[in-house]
Amino acid sequence: MSAQRAQLSRRGFLGGSLLFVAGTAIGCTTSPTGDSSSGAKTTLNVWSHAYGEAGTQQALTRYAAAFTKANPDIAVKVTWVPGDYTAKLNASLLTDAAPDVFEHGDFTQGLARRGQVAALDAQYGSAKADFTRGNLDRVTADGKLYGVKMIDDVMMMYYRKSVLAKAGIAPPTTFDALASAAKALTTKKSKGLFVGNDGVGETPALAVFSNGGELVADGKVGFASPKAVEAVTALKRLHDDKSLLLGFTTDWWDPSALVQEVVPMQWCGLWAMPAIEDALGDDFGILPWPAFKAGGTPVIRVGGWTSCVNAKGKNVDAAKKFVQWLWIEQTDLQKDWSESYGFHIPPRTSVAATAGKLSKGAARETVVLAAKYGKQNPNTWDSASGTPFSAAAAKIVAGQGDPAQLLADAARQAQSAVDKQLS
Structure with missing residues (x-):
């Protein structure tokens, strides 16, 4: 099932079962796995964003039930949150209705420095050495670990081999080649490249x-350096050439534009x-975002969920026990989560080594490229630091203002946000 279809069918199911925090609809909550009549003394509320892959909600509910079976004193309810998960989570964390356990995309130090998340060093134990260095660094603030990475989400370029071959176009290895290919593959009926409905997506960071x-x-x-200005400014060429698909029915994270033959090249994720x-x-085929020019650096974007x-919840000890049980001890469930509902790279070396579905074909190629060219956003990169950059890039590609000045102004705003986060 495509991510689009899974999302639509899930939303239909959620229609009559919504929670509200500060007046905002949150999502579907499962019945707790265990209750007071069965011996549970504590009920944990565990939040998840609405994954697009079919079976994910059922898997998390199944994991919760297995935890309660092993720990009868702790019941678990899984709250499935569609829509703008980050905004809803941030609003919830300011209230008494905040979840005991929650997943966070691209963890940032600010969560720890604001005292919103609990340190989990003790829960890692000897398993710490099995997590990749990058994923440990991602959740570290002031020398302590404040989360456990669940999956590495890898993002890269997909392209139709037959379409490029018919046009006599080699898979692009530089930005100039990518722009030329996108223009050459654009026709009266279709565009050459899809990076997001706004025509910007993640391309400024890339x-x-x-x-x-x-x-x-x-x-x-560092995004206002001369090299950064040069590369971000070059993105305007894709817009000037009118080679980008805009306003599609789903966004870049869904592969429909590629599989429905609307575009021959699309930025998307391994999950698809x-x-x-x-x-x-x-x-x-798959490719990194190409080096800006010969001698530059191809980019595979690595994100994921933590x-x-x-830390301010009423059930901190039970919540730590749940996270330790599921995301540190249960390697079989971690493997299931990474390769049974779309593809994701397990953050643990030993689990990744046993993920058979990632050991062949294009999936294996992606794993290799991620190890070679993978880039994570810094853990000081949040909405406060990222929004000025995105806004400046949007103006640059639209030809509105001087690129160097726009990025310099955005960098000052972003620096203030980073300083505040680190203070």
């Missing part, structure tokens, strides 16, 4: 990385690969 830059390094914002394989067979414990 541009900075691909020209050897960083968004933030050692607490200093099973659906793409089902639709296209072997008529697709399980956190609400």
Whole structure:
């Protein structure tokens, strides 16, 4: 089932079962796995964003039931949150209705420094050495670990082999080649490339990385450097050439534009690969975002989700026990989560080594490329630091203002946000 279909069917199911926090609809909550009559003394509320892959909600509910079976004194209810998960989570964390356990995309230090998440060093124990260095660094603030990475979500370029071959176009390895290919593949009926409905998506950050830059390094914002300005400014070419698909029915994270032959090239995620394989067979390839120019750096974007414990919750010890049980001890469930509902890379070396579905074909190629070219956003990169950058990039590609000045102004705002987060 495609991510689009899974999302639509799930939303239909959620229609009559909504929670509200500060007047905002939250989502569907399962019945707790265990209750007072069965011996449970504590009920944990565990929040998840609405994954697009079919079976994910049922899997999390099944994991919760297995935890309660092993720990009869702790019941678990899973709250499934569609829509703008981050906004709803942030609003909830300011109230007494905040979840005991929640997942967070691209964990940021600010969560720890504001005292919103509990340190989990003790829960890692000897398993700490089995997590990749990058995933440990991601959840570290002031030397302590404040979350457990659940999955690595890898993002890259998909392309139709047959379409590029028919047009005599080699898979692009530089930005100039990508722009030329996108223009050449654009026809009266279709566009050459899809990076997001707004025509921007993650491309500004990818541009900075691909020209050897960083968004933030050692607490200093770096996206206004001359190389960064050069690369972000170049994105305007894709818009000037009118080679980008805009306003599609689903966004870049869903593979429908590619599999429905609306575009021959799309930025998307590893999670979509099973659906793409089902639709296209072997008529697709994958690429990093190309180096800005020869000698530059190709980019595979690595994100993912982290399980956190609400430090201000009423059930901190039970919440820590749940996170430790599921995301540290249960390697079989971690493997199931990574390869049974779309593809994701397990954050643990030992689990990744046993993930058979990721050991062959395009999935294996993606794993190799991620190890070689993977870039995570810094853990000081949040909405306060990222929004000025995105807004400046949107103006640049639209030809509104001087790129260097726009990025310099955005960098000042972002630096203030980073400083505040680190203070």
